[in-house]
Amino acid sequence: MNDSLLDNSSLREKISNLFVGGIVTQIVYVAAKLGIPDLLASAPMTAEEIAAKTGAHPPTLVGILRALVALEVLGEMPDRRFALKPIGEFLRSNPGWRTQAILLGEEYFRAAGDLLHTALTGEPAFDHIFGMGFYEYFTRNEAAASRFNEVMTMTAPLRYSDVTAAFDFSRAKKLVDIGGGHGAMTSIVLRANSGLRAVLFDSPPVVEGARRRIEVEGLGARCEFVGGDFFKSVPAGGDAYLLSSVMVNWDDERALAILRNCRAAMTVGADLVIAEYAMLEGRNYATSTYVAAVAALAIQGSHARSQADYDTLLAKAGFRIEKITPLLYEPYVLLHARPV
Known part of the structure; x- marks a missing residue:
């Protein structure tokens, strides 16, 4: 490898962002699934308070919350409370983007994770993962159909x-x-x-x-x-x-x-x-x-x-x-x- 590439911090950051894209999707999904933006809509909370209300593992939740801060979904206050930022407002139940984050983090994420199958065959990875087509799946899964x-x-x-x-x-x-x-x-x-x-x-x-x-x-x-x-x-x-x-x-x-x-x-x-x-x-x-x-x-x-x-x-x-x-x-x- 060209050593100059390793010395280029801008390129290193760009490739790192490419590598973690799937994890970012899951971090946002977890926040939406646990209802964290809805909890923080009324007032900031500490990680311990959020964990108590969501049933999350407190030490692990701290890391997820700080990742959400880095993604500008949340902000962290000097007293260690977390607050909702404008991007985080999108993930509330109202206006409803929370539903999209859950849809993307569940069925869509699983299918996208098998993109290689689509690349090799031209066939939807969704069918390969779930054993049925996209619309057939929704006829059999009422909750997923409702989200869609x-x-x-x-x-x-x-x-x-x-x-x-x-x-x-x-x-x-x-x-x-x-x-x-x-x-x-x-x-x-x-x-x-x-x-x-x-x-x-x-x-x-x-x-x-x-x-x-x-x-x-x-x-x-x-x-x-x-x-x-x-x-x-x-x-x-x-x-x-x-x-x-x-x-x-x-x-x-x-x-x-x-x-x-x-x-x-x-x-x-x-x-x-x-x-x-x-x-x-x-x-x-x-x-x-x-x-x-x-x-x-x-x-x-x-x-x-x-x-x-x-x-x-x-x-x-x-x-x-x-x-x-x-x-x-x-x-x-x-x-x-x-x-x-």
Whole structure:
């Protein structure tokens, strides 16, 4: 090894940070799982006080708390009490990022730990670790499914903040949201377009969760809830069909099946709107975006498609892309397509 590399403190720090990334994830997960940010929201506490309330091992907890201080999640006061810092506020139960930290630290972390399997086979490590696919796992694990749906709902306003500016939904009378989950995207579009009605389509158990959420928001009268399987068919009669964070979760064969079912349900004048994770050529993305794309491949078998990929996929399904608009939350884009 070049001795000058060992003498370069900046490079040593960078490689050290790369090495400990997985441990950082687990430290943040432990803090969230034990509810430490929630405990500290009202007042600072000593390590002993936190340990007493969480059941943690006091001497070990001190080391974890000081690591959280180094990560700027917590601060340590002169009297040895620990206090919440602004980053730590994200890990509270409200606004809800605690749920995401737990999801990342449990199922996602286990799958990402077997990334080598994905690299060697091209198959999701999640399937290899858990013995079933991502969505099948959530149908069998209610607590994990609840966390996943909460995270998707919570982050939707961030991911899709400018979707209604990127496409004019007011020209449609009936929107069909395919794979709409618990209805976060449906709600965003309905609130922005008072004359619009919607059909939220997803698997029957998911649809029931969506019904409860959308009714609480006061939008239930403008939304129909339909359970089914988008690999078999989707509801007909919409003026606009919406797919948000759906295509990325499936390989080309299954993504094509969904698109062809949409095409079969659509009239020639209907619009297809896809709000999706895409890596456009010629754009530089944040480091976290590239890392997240690899993680998504290992966990969900997700594919961060390019514009050329979407051109090919949509053409095979009987669509032509009218416009692609990059959204504020990278690397999401809005694709507007029409049947041909």
